[in-house]
Amino acid sequence: MATAPFHVYDTTLRDGAQQEGMNLSVADKLAIAPLLDELGVGFIEGGWPGAIPKDTEFFRRAAKEIELRHAVLAAFGSTRKAGTRAWDDPQVRALLDSEAPVVTLVAKSDVRHVERALRTTPDEGIAMIRDTVEFLVGEGRRVVVDAEHFFDGYRYDAGYTRSAVVAAFEAGAEVVALCDTNGGMLPSWVGDVVTELRESLGMAHGRDALPGDALLGMHAHNDSGCAIANTLAAVDAGCAHVQGTVNGYGERTGNVDLVAVVANLALKSGIRTLPGDGLAESTRIAHAVAEITNIAPHARQPYVGASAFAHKAGLHASAIKVDPDLYQHIDPTAVGNDMRMLVSDMAGRASIELKGRELGFDLAGQGELLTRVTTRVKDAEAQGYTFDAADASFELILREELTGDRPHYFRIESWRAIVETSGGRSGGTPNADRRDAEALAEATVKLHAGGERIVVTGEGNGPVNALDQALRHALTRVYPQIEKFDLVDFKVRILDAEHGTDATTRVLVETTDGQHTWSTVGVGPNIIEAAWEALIDAHVYGLVHAGVDPR
Numbered sequence: 097m098a099t100a101p102f103h104v105y106d107t108t109l110r111d112g113a114q115q116e117g118m119n120l121s122v123a124d125k126l127a128i129a130p131l132l133d134e135l136g137v138g139f140i141e142g143g144w145p146g147a148i149p150k151d152t153e154f155f156r157r158a159a160k161e162i163e164l165r166h167a168v169l170a171a172f173g174s175t176r177k178a179g180t181r182a183w184d185d186p187q188v189r190a191l192l193d194s195e196a197p198v199v200t201l202v203a204k205s206d207v208r209h210v211e212r213a214l215r216t217t218p219d220e221g222i223a224m225i226r227d228t229v230e231f232l233v234g235e236g237r238r239v240v241v242d243a244e245h246f247f248d249g250y251r252y253d254a255g256y257t258r259s260a261v262v263a264a265f266e267a268g269a270e271v272v273a274l275c276d277t278n279g280g281m282l283p284s285w286v287g288d289v290v291t292e293l294r295e296s297l298g299m300a301h302g303r304d305a306l307p308g309d310a311l312l313g314m315h316a317h318n319d320s321g322c323a324i325a326n327t328l329a330a331v332d333a334g335c336a337h338v339q340g341t342v343n344g345y346g347e348r349t350g351n352v353d354l355v356a357v358v359a360n361l362a363l364k365s366g367i368r369t370l371p372g373d374g375l376a377e378s379t380r381i382a383h384a385v386a387e388i389t390n391i392a393p394h395a396r397q398p399y400v401g402a403s404a405f406a407h408k409a410g411l412h413a414s415a416i417k418v419d420p421d422l423y424q425h426i427d428p429t430a431v432g433n434d435m436r437m438l439v440s441d442m443a444g445r446a447s448i449e450l451k452g453r454e455l456g457f458d459l460a461g462q463g464e465l466l467t468r469v470t471t472r473v474k475d476a477e478a479q480g481y482t483f484d485a486a487d488a489s490f491e492l493i494l495r496e497e498l499t500g501d502r503p504h505y506f507r508i509e510s511w512r513a514i515v516e517t518s519g520g521r522s523g524g525t526p527n528a529d530r531r532d533a534e535a536l537a538e539a540t541v542k543l544h545a546g547g548e549r550i551v552v553t554g555e556g557n558g559p560v561n562a563l564d565q566a567l568r569h570a571l572t573r574v575y576p577q578i579e580k581f582d583l584v585d586f587k588v589r590i591l592d593a594e595h596g597t598d599a600t601t602r603v604l605v606e607t608t609d610g611q612h613t614w615s616t617v618g619v620g621p622n623i624i625e626a627a628w629e630a631l632i633d634a635h636v637y638g639l640v641h642a643g644v645d646p647r
């Protein structure tokens with residue numbers, strides 16, 4: 097039996113790029129397109145050639161520079177202008193010139209938009225769709241019509257929106273994507289409208305009962321927080337083409353998150369949407385796209401977020417220990433993600449045992465040790481430590497409880513940090529004075545390592561930086577591996593802020609050796625003491641993992 101076609105259509109490079117703050121270069125688009133292809137989408141909407149110079153350039157270069165295995169490129173544009181002819185419209189010609197095999201036309205299907213935004217008659221609105229589709233199909237292009245404001249238009253004047261859809265299909269469009277342009281629909285509304293439309297067009301219900309190659313599609317925005325649900329409702333009601341963006345990028349609150357849609361369809365509804373292993377690679381691909389867009393991935397994003405399969409509550413861990421599926425909706429590897437245990441004051445012994453396993457320690461059957469570590473974590477968290485963001489500090493506690501001691505790489509004799517703020521030398525603005533003062537931070541560290549007493553003074557643009565420099569220089573003499581360590585992130589949080597300048601401070605430090613990154617935590621009465629503790633943990637953990645023996 098032939099399988100009914102199902103289209104996955106990506107618009108990250110066009111509608112996704114309409115997100116506030118996103119500005120994709122041609123090189124960015126050329127780098128993202130192969131990732132989308134690797135995911136396995138069938139269509140990549142590259143942009144609007146003729147309207148946006150970068151997009152014209154993208155199509156010119158994409159034809160020569162990228163090879164797509166699964167996807168075809170779609171050029172996006174609008175129907176001809178009112179009162180013109182499609183073949184004369186420079187914007188329509190630019191779509192042809194892009195040489196994209198698919199052209200997607202945004203077409204007004206809400207009569208209010210035709211009359212008020214296009215300032216033309218309802219009949220001319222329909223003619224604009226018909227002429228433009230006919231012209232492009234005549235030129236050998238596959239045409240998708242994005243029926244803009246379809247759902248709002250349908251609720252206002254169903255007859256007109258239906259005429260727009262019929263005109264598009266009669267003129268040769270392969271797909272009409274029903275757009276919730278303003279993103280305000282609810283799933284039941286979408287389901288009802290798609291069902292009613294299909295019935296009125298004589299399309300039997302069921303995905304594989306569509307006449308010929310004509311498909312209805314769904315293009316959802318997330319303004320009501322229902323974009324994923326609306327897309328699934330549309331598919332349930334008979335749409336067989338879904339549009340969306342990776343990571344849900346898009347104007348305002350974004351477009352539908354395409355990965356979540358295809359994962360739901362494939363893993364929950366048994367609709368195979370992507371060829372090959374695309375879904376199992378989707379976490380890596382979503383994060384790789386985020387690197388290029390330079391927008392930090394959202395940890396709580398369904399399926400691909402870093403927290404999507406992270407478990408914090410002790411009771412969850414105790415059940416997961418028996419069977420992970422008791423607390424997860426899918427096997428995370430199906431989307432290339434991982435289950436993680438978080439250690440915090442909500443941990444129980446099972447959390448510690450599973451976290452230990454994740455870190456490479458078999459703690460099964462060590463009840464006493466698990467109780468000791470659990471109690472220590474809870475006590476430390478009560479003082480302000482947080483281990484769910486500082487795995488490395490937790491591992492040092494675990495090692496200490498396992499062996500009865502911490503590795504003795506060095507012994508600190510004393511340290512101090514000074515910030516000289518007197519007399520900003522520029523004698524100028526407060527900011528310039530502050531800059532001068534920061535340049536004067538100085539720290540001295542005295543420690544014992546490798547049988548020596550080492551005294552080093554470091555300078556930095558602030559006291560923590562100066563301490564970091566001094567500690568690093570002192571330790572490098574005995575442990576040259578430390579040269580590779582680099583502090584990449586530093587976060588400060590004032591706890592019990594109502595104490596004012598007397599409050600407790602927590603510092604989280606992220607360190608890398610170029611290959612791995614680890615996080616440590618320190619708590620103290622001030623930022624310098626808290627940072628010092630986090631820095632010490634960072635160096636000890638780094639040395640342990642570099643396989644270095646204490647000297």
Ligand SMILES: CC(=O)SCCNC(=O)CCNC(=O)[C@H](O)C(C)(C)COP(=O)(O)OP(=O)(O)OC[C@H]1O[C@@H](n2cnc3c(N)ncnc32)[C@H](O)[C@@H]1OP(=O)(O)O
Nearest residue numbers: 144147148174175176177178202203204213214215244277
């Ligand atoms: C729902 C969506 O997100 S669709 C995608 C929207 N994306 C973009 O707008 C990004 C790219 N846009 C652009 O670069 C510019 O807006 C352009 C080049 C398309 C048009 O720019 P301008 O010629 O300066 O026109 P402007 O943006 O002010 O107005 C849009 C024109 O298109 C017309 N228009 C709007 N939608 C359609 C449509 N579906 N079919 C035909 N014409 C349309 C409007 O009536 C208006 O015509 P007018 O100039 O005769 O008044």
Ligand SMILES: CC(=O)C(=O)O
Nearest residue numbers: 202242244245275277
């Ligand atoms: C076409 C489109 O992006 C929309 O209607 O939202």
